Amino acid sequence: MVDIAIVGGGIVGIFSALTLAEMGYSVTLIEANELGSGLTSLAAGIFSVQLPLKMDYKLVKRSLDIIERLERYYNKKSFSKTGLVTITKDNEYGEKLVKSLKKITDVKVLDNDFVRRKWPDLIISNNEIVLLTNDDGVLDIGTLINTARTK
Secondary structure, three states: OOOEEEEOOOHHHHHHHHHHHHOOOOEEEEOOOOOOOOHHHHOOOEEOOOOOOHHHHHHHHHHHHHHHHHHHHHOOOOEEEOOEEEEEEOOHHHHHHHHHHHHHOOEEEEOHHHHHHHOOOOOOOOOEEEEEEOOOEEEOHHHHHHHHHHO
16 A cells, blocks of 8 residues: 555655655655656756755755665766855945845855866956855756665
8 A cells, every 4th residue: 555656756756755655654666767768867966055045945954865875876976066156236235235145054155266276267356245055056866866766
């Protein structure tokens, strides 16, 4: 007897099935083709905590928690922390963004001269600020899905 049937074997379906199974439900995952062959295969896999809404940030962090559990379960690394640089105006919006990010993650405001030396092709003006968050990264969806297919 199955408690829950999930239709769609993309990243969301796989995450949902794993979470529900961990909660003790009997889960069946239904996919018309191969796991991850639909929209998931087209996704870039970029995860960023540089989001203005706290709920969005919580969803990203929850997703990263699930990815870490999948990596432990499959004993295969699929997420790489790369950090993310954002350039924004040095105005009220920029100040609000920095303040909101500091409440939820480690954000650094980089010195513009440092940025110009490190990335000489990057053009920034004196009325802009450069933010760096280290928790951001890229999910190798192919590795994650291919590992899930084999288990």
